[in-house]
Amino acid sequence: MSKASGDSRQRREAISRPAKITLGVVVLFAAVAGGFLLGRGSADTSTAAAAQCDDARAEIAKLYKEQQQPSDGLPAAVQPPAQATLTxxxxxxxxxDCFNAEERATAQTTKDRIATDANNAAVSAAADKIAACAAGTALSC
Structure with a gap:
């Protein structure tokens, strides 16, 4: 093979490589867009989806109301709200699909904070017990 034909082949390959990549990106984008449009067309926007959202919001309202009522003789302000809040x-x-991004982010942040607080409380209780054992003031070690 001559040097001229080898250079010509390399140029064609160099030109066709970006073209292949561009074509691949276009095909991928078309597939994603088509899938989105098909999914949107068949998405459940019926009353069943609305009823599911209504049920979710009603459950939250019920849990919130229960959380605000005193139990075990304690006022609602001093009860540990973690379990109802987690639920x-x-x-x-x-x-x-029933809650916007801000509501979902707030829910996740709240869950994370409750988990962190529970971990901190457990570590603090363990440290207190260890300190009481070391000082000889604990009932059992």
Missing amino acids: MMNVVLQNP
Whole structure:
């Protein structure tokens, strides 16, 4: 093979490589756009989806109302709200089509904060017990 024909072949390959990449990107974009449009066309926008969202919001309202009522003789302000709050946040996170991005982000942040607070409380309790054992003031070690 002559040097001239080899250079010509390399130029064609160099030109065709970007063209192939561009074609691949265009085909991929078309497939994604087509899938989005098809999915949107068949999305459940019926009353069943609306009813599911209504049920989710009603569950949250019920849990919130229960959380505000005193139990065990304690006023609502001093009761540990973690379990009811976690359940409400899970309802939001498990129904993403019913809540906007800000509500979902708030729910996730709240769940994370509750988990962190619970971990901090457990570590603090363990540290207190260890300190009491070391000082000899604990009932059991």
